Amino acid sequence: MAAKPSIPKGTRDFGPEQMVRRNYIFDTIRQVFNRYGYQPIETPAMENLSTLLGKYGDEGDKLLFKILNSGDFIDKVDANKLKPGNSNAIALDISEKGLRYDLTVPFARFVVQNQNDITFPFKRYQIQPVWRADRPQKGRYREFYQCDVDVIGSNSLLNETELALIINEVFEKLKIRTILKLNNRKILSGIAEVIGESQRLTDITVAIDKIEKIGLEAVNNELRSKGVAEDAIVKLQPIITLSGTNTEKLDTLKGVLAMSETGLRGITEMEEILGYIAENGSLTTTIEIDLSLARGLNYYTGAIFEVKAADTEMGSICGGGRYDDLTGIFGLKNVSGVGVSFGADRIYDVMLQLNLFPESLLASTQVMFANFGNKEAAYCLKAIRALRDSGISTELYPDAAKMKKQFDYANGHKIKFVVIAGDNEVKENLLSVKNMETGQQTTIAYSQISNYISENI
């Protein structure tokens, strides 16, 4: 009578095949992070709501999963507030913990809390799930993994450069063609400042972003409807239509931002980062200045990164930026950090779509021994142990099933070698080895099994 079991909307189970592929992504990312000298940390799935609230804007606060207090939580609520439609007002009375929304804010909290034990600059990475009460869509889940790398306690633009190289290296290893979009909060501030619309920075950025989709005239109309002054819109034209190479874009911007100290500083930063990156030689990732990149505008103060897969329509698969004062909210001033976050689940979706996972991932076992019965199986055990000892993953089919079934199993698991040991082999102290890819079968001396497999694998 039990109802069909299910899992919450936007969450997923991962079977063996998916886990092998996910681990391939995580291992690749972790390996690159380690190579650049970043150290791992983990933080709890839940944080105090006071840590989380107000860090992601109103929109972000709405997307936080809140955890109900233990005990008779309703008992402590003011009776006057307990009425229908008043959920928001009592939310904080019945909940003091929430699931983490990203890894950056918990990291900031971690740094402040452990500041006396940390040697700065602190380079850390963190690979854990985060939760958002968003409406799920393709590539958008309510539980998903982020892989964050940050360096905190250093203002050097070499850090931005390093992150760009990490991004390049990760996606090169995963064979995903990518475009790394770069922007800088200081340039955006400069633009708003120059046209006298500093308070409408977000509206302007959002509008510029739509140029491809809706065209210049529609963008200008949208700016007007947002209340941007007419002469400001005129000044904005060269920026909205900004195009060309990165150098050309920066040249145009220099002209427009000549009167803004902040804006010019942003340009200098951008040039410095691009210069360092150029010193590293050619990258597989295309780097492109994109002023419409407005992500995380709330706390980013310098460089802003976003990575898109070149060959799919998937949203961004990696993003981040520089934040000068993230730990300030938790009481540690003047500590600047910069970091990016890889979206493992979207990377998975992209790789699946583009068929980029190596076939070999699915082959967990290299050699399978067919089972002809108890006596024959026992005969195989020493050979199996020898193979395992030499690092070859080996299994013995557990039942004396029909050969067809055993061979089907080997095929299904993409096992390359099947070892056959029936009556004939046992009598002569031999083993027959069949290569499932070529169909060739060879009979060898029992003691030669490790050597034979090692040589032919």
Place this chain on the structure above:
RNA sequence: GUGGAUGUAGCUCAGUUGGUUAGAGCAUCAGAUUGUGGUUCUGAGGGUCGCCGGUUCGAACCCGGUCUUCCACCCCA
């Protein structure tokens, strides 16, 4: 959170104006083949038609609700 689609076997999908025991391909299992797979042939199992309710003599089909997945907006990995 707003608006719009979707759901039939493990998977991909048929299913007539509402009319008896809801079908196909692939996959699975069994047999042809008691020591040899990926090809072939034969057969079998597997579905409360997402769930709940309503209309009707009768619902996979019509209506309402609900859940899931997906799309647009918002936002974002």
